[in-house]
Amino acid sequence: MSSPRFTALVTGIAALAIVATVAGVRNEYFFSAAYTVLQFVVLASAWNILGGFTGYVNFGSAAFFALGVYSSVFLHNLVQAPIALSIAAGTGVAALVGLGMGYLTLRLRGVFFAIATLAFAQVLLTFVVNWEYVGGARGAYIVLPHGPPPGFRSNGQVLFAIMAVMAAGSLALARWVQTSTMGRGLAAIRDDEVAAECSGVPTLRLKLVSTTLSGGLMGMAGATFPYFLLYVEPGGVFSLSYAVNSIAMPLIGGMHSWAGPLLGALLLGIAQQVLQVTVSADWNLFLVGALLVLFVTVAPEGIMGWTRRRGRAREAPP
Amino acid sequence: MTLIANALVSGLLLAGFYAAVSVGIAISFGMLDVVNIAHPAFIVLGSYLAYFASSWIGLDPIVTALVLSPAFFALGLVLYRLYHSSFERRGRERLRGLAFFFGILFVTEVALILAFGVDYRLVNTRYMDTTWRFGAFDLPLRLFVPFLVSLGMTLSLQAFLSRTFFGRAVLAVAQDELALQLMGVDPVRVKAIAFGISIATAGVAGALLIIIQPVQPSLGREYIGLVFAIPVLGGMGSIPGTLVGATILGVASSFTSTFFGPSWSPAVSFGLLLLALALRPEGLLGKAAR
């Protein structure tokens, strides 16, 4: 399937799903839970554009998410900006910082890069905590000036629709990166950066595009978060769960393809939502931990790799 | 003037504790290339065991840690074997190992919650309430005792690694596994033992942690950044480097707290790390060829 047609397909499905649910589902819980899962689809896809395709591990997903969150909070406090503007700003800011992170890859490879992103998250956290204008350590409240736009019954539905579009867009983008010439270049970097450089792959440019896209998408996911929660504070925004999930989901799904993060996010995201309301607190955390351990040991190439292997085994003549 | 001197003393005491929590990472991450993100969870496990022994029979946390270190060592052995058979043998291990250890981190937290509840726990020892005073200086034993224990632990580890055959084998495994194999040493066994040692240091660090501050099961998460930052700052896989890294961060944090406002100390610490990474990616005492 060619890229534009695929994009059209994804958008179509997303639009259909949104219309169907907004018109049909009256259960507000569905929208909250779906929003959270879709947010992880965006984060996992974004992480994978860098981590899965090029092999550079970003430990600071929470930082890019937070850039989006606090761009929104800043604009809301400044001019009560509409959500579309906040999303654009959050994406832009995070993409710029992503570009900066791309230059970091010039000097830092492998684990050093990962530690640098971790350190960046800590530095950013300190700045946010000390920046009173966006709420500082006390957190910021977002009071929406008006109700949901016509056609929607609640704020939750609007956010769900926005997040569904963003998730579809992230998937389309990830697929485009993977299938284009760029994707082959990124894979070459992942396998052996020096060799890729020698054989004429423009490694720096590709890495810069990749970090910019990855960062921007994370910021985009974060930009809607203040409107979802209506109260944000640094502890929640910089929660470990964003860093863990955005790495674990692609790992579980499979990192070499755009569909892996989608599968992983759906599986782990839905599991977390379900466990949270079915089993007791302790066992919820336990099951998430156990799932992680189990999946990475049993299916080391993720679900995608696992199914592919099974498929190959079946095709092979006896 | 005394403020500067006291800030320096405080920074060094803190550095001692920092060295204890991160020396295990210097071994597992720096030498064996295992991204053990669950290390802080094992530290907290050590804290809880020290708490348990202290409230049960009044055992000193440090004594508990020393008594239990073989158990932690064994835990490390088992964990490494599991890790090795699932990941290392199959290649591309590092990232998958990361998710594996994240899982271990959560499972350990849950085990602690089930065993001890979610409340903050503390211990009390006789020396904790004592402070030695030398003129304008004061030396709280609550920080000085962990400092001494940590110094003893890191220095003896350094002696062990640089003086004994086995220690040299660990250093060799970090550089050239094949050469080691040719010499007739099983690198997996060497790595397993080294990993066991790193987990044993987590047990001791846990005892020091609970002497210094109250713990709760998810406290380990707050230390993830720190325990990785220190070995990287000082130079991967080098124990003197870890001491240097710990000293820099400890003193920086103490000086920021004293003179500028403690709120900024994480930005200063991790900003230093970013700067160091940008200027000298291999760490301050690291070898350039990595």
Place this chain on the structure above:
Amino acid sequence: MDRNSFAAACRGRAASLLAGVALAACALSAAAQEPLKIGFSMSLTGPLGGNGRAALLAMQMWAEDVNAKGGLLGRQVKLVYYDDQTNPANVPGLYAKLLDVDKVDLIVSSYGTNTIAPAIPIAMQRQMCFMTLFGTNPNAKFKYDRYFQIMPNGPDPAVGLTKGFFDVAMTMDPKPKTVALVGADAEYPHAALEGARTNVKAAGLKIVYDKTYPMSTTDFTPIVRAIQATSPDLVFVASYPPDGAGMVRAVNEVGLKTRQFGGSMIGLQYANIKTQLGPLLNGVVAWEVYAPEPTIKFPGVEQFLTRYQPRAIAQQLDPLGFFLPPYAYAMMQIVGEAVQKVGSLDQAKIAQYIHDHEFSTVVGNVRFAKNGEWAVGRPLYVQYQGIRTNDLEEWKKPGKAVVLYPPEWKSGKLLYPYDEHRK
């Protein structure tokens, strides 16, 4: 078995038989009707998990008590709750689940501002009456008229919370002139510090140190030394448990010289921190919400604590229960009474009833102001005095946490300066 205990055993058995019959009757009558569901999220894991679990136990005790008396509106009460892991991001989904899937009849809150604030918009959207547990004025921006809050700080919570410390300080002779403010980088301490600044200004004191530290701070001695360098008359701390304990230790280690030390430090109310710090707490002037002093006799609180304590020990929860548990129980008492008196689940009428009436609870008589806070605050400021050991029993006796504020509950005298009464 001697005759007395035999008789007692018989009586006991008869009583339990009776209770059984009563229960069966209740069960029969309630079987005809669905249970009345009260939904909430609670922090059962994460940093505030210890408090959350203690609050949950108190709420469960209330449900048992109500059900033993026949429930609410003739229906048995059932608590439906989920763990929010002390993470605000989980809260909206959980309340949506409670309201849309579990179809709960009433909602109450989790513990603390961070988890209450994200639930308020949902309560507003559904027009639910929302009784909350220990948030520092998260309703300030939302201004929801069906919001209530049980922490006894009064209509302006941040100011009310910290006023006592400075009122007590101004009774010293000669009057203090300078103050150092310090606290953790988190929601509650920042709110408390803001309130403290207002009170400092009103008292005409000069601020000589005003800084915050990150929650991840390990060593507090440099901070205490920096404070000492400004030689303040008063030192006010706003903290959470780990850092509060660290501050108290550091103050003792550095030998802080000041006339009054303390503040609103969450954590000093907990049994494990009280016992572990023990004599180090002597002289500290701290915020509490309950103390076993002769002046503090809320009807039923002692019976509540006697029932709570053994169950808490069995579940490894706070064995004293001087902080959240009585208030969590009282919060449910108020909701229960309002529902019973209104006679329906009409949220507007329930909220109106709570606004209009005074309630007699295990934490005393409560009346709510327009913004949902207590109409008249009653934050206690106590001074820990005469602590000799690290034994838990010591804290159950009166005279150890002497109430200094508010004046009508006063049970002792302020000992100052702090550095002379430290030990």
